[in-house]
Amino acid sequence: MARHLITSAIPYINGIKHLGNLVGSQLPADLYARYLRGRGHEVLYLCATDEHGTPAELAAAKAGKPVDEYCAEMWSVQKRLSDGFRLGFDHFGRSSSPQNRRLTQHLAVRLHEAGLIEEVREKQVYSKADGRFLPDRYIEGTCPNCGYDKARGDQCENCTKQLDPTDLIAPRSAISGATDLEVRETRHLYLRQSVMRRALSDWIDTKADWPLLTTSIARKWLNDGDGLQDRGITRDLDWGIPVQFEGAPWQGMEGKVFYVWFDAPIEYLACAAEWAEAQGLEAEAWERWWRTDKGAADVRYTQFMGKDNVPFHTLSFPATLMGANHDGTEPWKLVDYIKSFNYLNYDGGQFSTSQGRGVFMDDALDILPADYWRWWLLSHAPENSDSEFTWENFQASVNKDLADVLGNFVSRVTKFCRSKFGEAVPEGGVYGPQEQALTDRLSARIGDYEAHMEAIEIRKAAGALRAIWVEGNEYLQEAAPWATFKEDPAQAAAQIRLALNLVRLYAVLSAPFIPDAAQAMLTAMKTDDTSWPDDVPAALGHLAPGHAFEVPDVLFAKITDEAREDWQARFSGTRG
Ligand SMILES: Nc1ncnc2c1ncn2[C@@H]1O[C@H](COP(=O)(O)OP(=O)(O)OP(=O)(O)O)[C@@H](O)[C@H]1O
Numbered sequence: 424m425a426r427h428l429i430t431s432a433i434p435y436i437n438g439i440k441h442l443g444n445l446v447g448s449q450l451p452a453d454l455y456a457r458y459l460r461g462r463g464h465e466v467l468y469l470c471a472t473d474e475h476g477t478p479a480e481l482a483a484a485k486a487g488k489p490v491d492e493y494c495a496e497m498w499s500v501q502k503r504l505s506d507g508f509r510l511g512f513d514h515f516g517r518s519s520s521p522q523n524r525r526l527t528q529h530l531a532v533r534l535h536e537a538g539l540i541e542e543v544r545e546k547q548v549y550s551k552a553d554g555r556f557l558p559d560r561y562i563e564g565t566c567p568n569c570g571y572d573k574a575r576g577d578q579c580e581n582c583t584k585q586l587d588p589t590d591l592i593a594p595r596s597a598i599s600g601a602t603d604l605e606v607r608e609t610r611h612l613y614l615r616q617s618v619m620r621r622a623l624s625d626w627i628d629t630k631a632d633w634p635l636l637t638t639s640i641a642r643k644w645l646n647d648g649d650g651l652q653d654r655g656i657t658r659d660l661d662w663g664i665p666v667q668f669e670g671a672p673w674q675g676m677e678g679k680v681f682y683v684w685f686d687a688p689i690e691y692l693a694c695a696a697e698w699a700e701a702q703g704l705e706a707e708a709w710e711r712w713w714r715t716d717k718g719a720a721d722v723r724y725t726q727f728m729g730k731d732n733v734p735f736h737t738l739s740f741p742a743t744l745m746g747a748n749h750d751g752t753e754p755w756k757l758v759d760y761i762k763s764f765n766y767l768n769y770d771g772g773q774f775s776t777s778q779g780r781g782v783f784m785d786d787a788l789d790i791l792p793a794d795y796w797r798w799w800l801l802s803h804a805p806e807n808s809d810s811e812f813t814w815e816n817f818q819a820s821v822n823k824d825l826a827d828v829l830g831n832f833v834s835r836v837t838k839f840c841r842s843k844f845g846e847a848v849p850e851g852g853v854y855g856p857q858e859q860a861l862t863d864r865l866s867a868r869i870g871d872y873e874a875h876m877e878a879i880e881i882r883k884a885a886g887a888l889r890a891i892w893v894e895g896n897e898y899l900q901e902a903a904p905w906a907t908f909k910e911d912p913a914q915a916a917a918q919i920r921l922a923l924n925l926v927r928l929y930a931v932l933s934a935p936f937i938p939d940a941a942q943a944m945l946t947a948m949k950t951d952d953t954s955w956p957d958d959v960p961a962a963l964g965h966l967a968p969g970h971a972f973e974v975p976d977v978l979f980a981k982i983t984d985e986a987r988e989d990w991q992a993r994f995s996g997t998r999g
């Protein structure tokens with residue numbers, strides 16, 4: 424048994440997440456966590472909402488609510504939707520937690536002691552019309568790199584380049600649209616990432632097994648232009664973690680808060696602390712996941728995220744943790760593997776939260792159960808390139824893989840048994856060469872499935888699982904128990920006994936992808952034994968003759984053309 428810490432990029436608080444967000448972070452992390460738990464490992468899977476920063480302030484203002492109230496409400500909404508998608512976090516925390524405040528302030532002090540924080544006088548855009556500085560997303564304009572006209576003050580969404588507000592061409596206030604902006608001087612803390620460049624580069628060089636997408640983005644940032652740049656970690660805002668020095672004011676930083684990108688990844692640590700507190704455990708309980716001197720040396724830590732989050736996770740956050748251990752007294756656990764994703768696009772364009780384009784988690788659950796979405800999203804995960812959601816493709820995959828292959832198998836086997844032998848596993852007959860050949864093929868395919876899951880090759884794992892389902896249908900076709908029954912009922916009983924055992928086996932193997940259907944299969948088989956089929960022949964004899972079962976309701980209904988057209992029309996525009 425190994426110990427696995429898993430985190431997914433923490434979803435931003437300012438709205439309901441779309442299917443792109445889901446498949447780019449939380450859903451694959453959940454798949455992996457479920458798989459590892461299924462194999463008997465100790466897993467801590469953490470996620471939280473990312474609550475600080477300008478977009479939260481803007482969204483709260485738009486909703487006419489105080490920002491803390493707005494965040495608390497949106498946390499509940501996101502929690503309910505992640506439960507709806509069966510995301511099995513051990514804890515769903517909040518980056519505005521007291522734990523994160525304490526850890527963020529603490530790590531900043533450690534970085535300061537290490538000489539890795541510098542105070543910089545800088546020019547910031549001030550809006551007289553709004554009576555405030557306009558950091559990050561409070562300001563919009565044209566990207567100097569690619570010419571995109573809706574680039575934000577912190578990053579261009581189009582080309583992913585990180586920006587400073589003063590880089591923008593033709594800037595305007597995102598609050599009022601005002602263009603009478605002026606540049607004023609203010610002071611901010613900078614994380615001296617440039618000093619850490621060598622250490623980070625050496626560390627990335629040890630990660631030969633990481634996805635190319637992850638390391639190529641990291642290397643680009645390390646080496647492009649003048650190399651890795653220092654990064655401002657404070658902002659002139661009200662909403663955020665106050666910049667303080669061991670509880671006392673940080674001289675010159677009064678009234679400032681940490682930049683959201685500094686405190687958000689620290690929430691991964693804080694979330695473990697929140698989890699321990701919620702469980703009524705001592706501090707050691709979370710430190711044994713995060714401090715290599717306190718029990719975390721044997722932890723394997725895997726992070727999941729979309730490509731735009733990679734620079735922060737490969738460089739800024741490791742720089743924070745490495746820097747905080749400058750004297751060797753705070754050895755924080757560094758990530759072992761970063762699984763990153765390209766983008767999922769929507770029907771010929773991009774998903775967009777700000778424009779309300781695409782399918783969002785609440786709408787998705789209104790129209791179909793979670794498993795339908797989970798299966799499609801995971802089996803089409805944007806791993807090696809961007810991928811696209813189309814309603815035709817969604818309909819085709821659901822109908823073929825889930826309804827025709829898996830659902831149909833379960834239905835045929837259970838109904839046939841009920842009509843010929845009754846609702847219990849039939850006795851008689853023995854497994855012969857056909858069953859032996861099937862067992863051998865399944866053993867090989869399960870081996871493939873495990874290998875892909877362990878490598879977090881999600882599309883390949885989905886393909887291997889589908890192939891395992893197909894084996895069942897092909898076996899039924901070949902063995903034809905309905906024909907066998909006429910000549911040799913005992914042999915037909917053996918065939919059906921094997922097929923009923925396959926239903927339990929499928930439930931166990933499929934649970935990481937489609938947990939509700941897996942549970943329905945187990946319930947139908949009247950078993951709660953979810954032991955992994957390490958020994959396939961034994962697993963196929965698991966349900967003994969006489970073991971009662973029941974015919975389940977339809978596991979997956981097909982999507983009709985009318986329904987597809989209806990949804991296609993309903994989700995073609997933008998939502999208000
Ligand atoms: N279309 C997409 N496909 C895959 N992953 C995505 C997509 N859009 C965002 N992500 C990822 O989703 C995760 C959560 O994102 P977050 O809540 O911060 O929203 P975001 O990146 O601001 O997206 P948006 O701008 O669409 O709201 C991040 O890891 C991000 O990289």
Ligand SMILES: [Zn+2]
Binds near residue numbers: 569574
């Ligand atoms: Zn750009």
